[in-house]
Amino acid sequence: MRLFPRRALLTGASLATASALALGATAPALATVNDDGSKTVTVAAFTDLHGHLERVPNLAYQIEQIKAENPGDTIVASNGDSVGGSAYISSVQKDEPTIEALNAMGVQVSSAGNHEFDKGYKEDMAVGARLNTESNFPYLAANLTGADPEAIPPYTIIDTDSGVKVGFIGTAPISSPKDIAVDSFTNQGLAVTDPVAAVDKYAAQLKDGDESNGEADVVIALVHDDADIAAKVGENVDAAVGGHSHRKAELTTASGAPVFQPASFGKLLGRFDITVAADGKVGVKASMSEVADIEQTPDAPTNRQAMDIYSKAAAYAEKTNKTLAEIEGKALTARSSGAESTAVNMIADGFLAWGKDQKQGADLGYQNAGGTRADLDPNQDGKITVVESGTVQPFGNTLGTVEITGAQLVGLVEAQFGTDDSGKPRVKNAGFSRNLSYTYNPTSPEGSKVMDVRLDGKPVDPKSTYTVATTSYLLSSVFGEGKNRIDSTEVDLDAFNAWLQKVSPYKADQGQRGIGFTSSADSFKAGDKVEISLSSLSMTADEDKPTEAIMFDEKGNELGRGPVDNTLDGNETGKATFTITIPNYTEAGSYVYTIKAGATTGYVVLAFDQSAVAPGTGNGTEEAPADGAGQGDSDDTSAPGDTEGVPAPAGGRGQDVSGSATSRGSRVSALPRTGAESLGVAGVAFAMVAAGGVLVARRRADRA
Incomplete structure (x- = not known):
């Protein structure tokens, strides 16, 4: 069986002409076969547009130029999430301007991203539903179960003017069940299967030589998952597009087929230049180009009709x-x-x-x-x-x-x-x-x-x-x-x-909710010097960054401080390493230490068993220094260098700690434990979360 785009979609020469006219261009001459008998097809693709109409005028212009280079043999594809989660300029009109823009750019095929289901399969994607009716192209999902294949087919074949049959196989993201509201997806009877297996199944079918089940000269996979997943497709796929994760990527499959992922919001336009030799051998070159934001670059070249769509949508948004x-x-x-x-x-x-x-x-x-x-x-x-x-x-x-x-x-x-x-x-x-x-x-x-x-x-x-x-x-x-x-x-x-x-x-609160903490060893004697390493102290955007991290004991006494390195490193951005001295305590228990780094506040817990108690005041944790230097009280009195002040200890002393009173030596657990319950023993207490609950595992510390 051969599936063609339903609704108002045309094929062959009529399709190329309709697309060119939609962009306001003069219809080009039909494509011809190359001198060596080969044929060249171009596929222009973008992903995760999300209603960012500010890039559509230049995006449409670039597509128009590509069509002029290869008239009649250029296909425009979206890899899903063109609508849903959209910029206000589009969402305020329920994405109607974006649907109009997609049609105007001559999009001929799209995968079904998760956001195409935001309002529900029955509401938007079923036969007769809004997106299905208003879009002049099919949404594909070979790995979707529970949907009407007439509404969301697994693949479609587009015939170019030079006679090349290009098969497109689309997939919905494997994470769909958790990326889409239950009421609009799972509760409407939908589920997804492995996208790679689904692509490979239909790719093999389209290249098995059996005309009765559909044949394609070229197979393109529109995988609405990250390029790392798209790159796992098999040898029957000639090129693939990734999406969903909004990143830029350029990869190849195991068989050498190119894979690109053109970021998101129309920032990049991907292009496959495909040559089909007279003997049927397929060669593909991939590239990506940047797309101008017309609000940031008003002198960028634009397509007239796309610019009109943007201007009208912007004017409507501005009214509100x-x-x-x-x-x-x-x-x-x-x-x-x-x-x-x-x-x-x-x-x-x-x-x-x-x-x-x-x-x-x-x-x-x-x-x-x-x-x-x-x-x-x-x-x-x-x-x-x-x-x-x-x-x-x-x-x-x-x-x-x-x-x-x-x-x-x-x-x-x-x-x-x-x-x-x-x-x-x-x-x-x-x-x-x-x-x-x-x-x-x-x-x-x-x-x-x-x-x-x-x-x-x-x-x-x-x-x-x-x-x-x-x-x-x-x-x-x-x-x-x-x-x-x-x-x-x-x-x-x-x-x-x-x-x-x-x-x-x-x-604005620019403090991290979570901070990373490690120390140089698992357990220590009271009075030991310990190297503390902190991370995730800073946001990754252009917020104010902390310059110094400070640790205080449960009474607000400073234990140590160190400079913060704000080099961008993902979630770990904002790192500091410095040495503290483990205090001596006269009572067993768990002790809450406070970490301050600019607007970020965090807590760690040290748990002492009865044998870890050392006599005397040790490092001054029971009596404040006479001059108050390096000290912060529990009433938010600031310590030197800590402009935000030291908060009252979170819970102060912890609950009483259970443990053996017969263990030898003065030792403490030097890594924090979960605040969910008192886990203090003579050793390190770890909290492991599984199946939505807390499992506690204890490791005995060495006895020296």
Whole structure:
């Protein structure tokens, strides 16, 4: 069987003519066969446009130029997520301007990205639904089950003017079940299978020589997953496009086929120049070009019709624009994949404020990084406008609350550290309201990195219940196992904007919620000098960076300090290494140490067993130095060099520590342990999170 684009899509010479006319160009002459009998086909492709119409005028211009170079044999493809999660200029009109722009650019085929399902399969993608009806091209997903193949076929074949049959196989992201609201995907009967296996299945079919099941001279895979996954397709694929993760990439498959991923938001346009020899042998050259933002580069060449679409959409958006609030400091998205950001954390603060006003209350706010699409004050003029805020949160989710256990909360923090869809280690920081902090060990195995989690300065109790305020999408995708879910009818953007107006002028919080901590050994004698290594002290964008990190004991006495290296290093950005002296204590117990680095505050816990107690005051932890030098009190009195002040110790002394009173030597556990429960023993206590709960594993320290 051969599947062609349904709806208004044309093929062959008529398709090339329609595309050229849509761009306002004169229809070119039909393509011809090369002198050596070979034929050349060009595929222009972009991915994850997300309604960023500011690049469409130049994007359309470049496509127009490519078509002029190879008339009749140029195909335009999108790799999904053209709509959904869109910039305000498009989302304010429900992405209608973007759909119009896609049609005007002559897009002939697209994979089905996760955001094409934001409003629901039945609402947007089924036969007769909005996207299916209004788009002049098919959305493909070979690995999607539960959908009508007439609505979302696995592949399509496009005939070029020179007679080359180009087969396109599309796939939805393997992460779809968690990247799409349950009510619009899973609950509508959809599921995804392995995208690579699906591509290889249909690629083999299109090249098996059997005309009855569809044949193609060239096979292109539109894989709406990262290029690392797209590059795993088999030898029957001649070229592949990656997407979904918004990064730029250039790879090859095991068989040597080129793979590119043209970033996102229309920033790059990819191009495959494909030669089909007279004997059927296929050769492909790949390249990518930058696309100009017409707002930043107004003199960039543009396509007339695309410019008209942009101008009308911009004018409509401007009608709704006004200043919502003033902001002091910067609220920016991360400049490194997976890292924390001030913008995401700020939105979580807004959600918490909304939740506290609800009848059921809220203990913390939560926002996912993917739900935060742009800087809150991109032009740095100290004002947040309706357009700017709407571009940051374009989804139109409603807000709600849900109850989770402390064990599940610790698991939520731990879940940030894992592997991506291709199996590579990754950090995927979420946004937590400023009343949550955590400490993690970056060197620990996945599942056991988080060592201390605190809410309002107090250790999270695994058996207690905490109420989270977040969006309807996250309530169903992240908090599906929570209890007592309460949905509201208030749109997340509306609630956030109302909060902005209430707190204006808002002072942006540029502190990290989580910090990394390691030390030079597992256990120490009281009085030992210990090298402490800290990381994740700084945001990755252009926020103010801390210059110095300081550690204080439970009474506010300074134990040590060191300069912060703010070299960009993903989530670990902001590193400091310095030496502290382990204090002597007269009582057994767990002791909370405070770390300050500019706006970032973190906590670590040392646990002493009874035999670790040393007589006397040792390093002055029971009596403050006479002159107060290097000291900070628990009432926020500032220590020298610490302009933010030293907060009261989080919980002060910990719970009594259980352990053997017969062990020999004075030793302490020198690595932090989870704040979820008292784990102090004569040794290092680790918290490992599994299946949403907390499992405690203890390792005995050496006895010397």
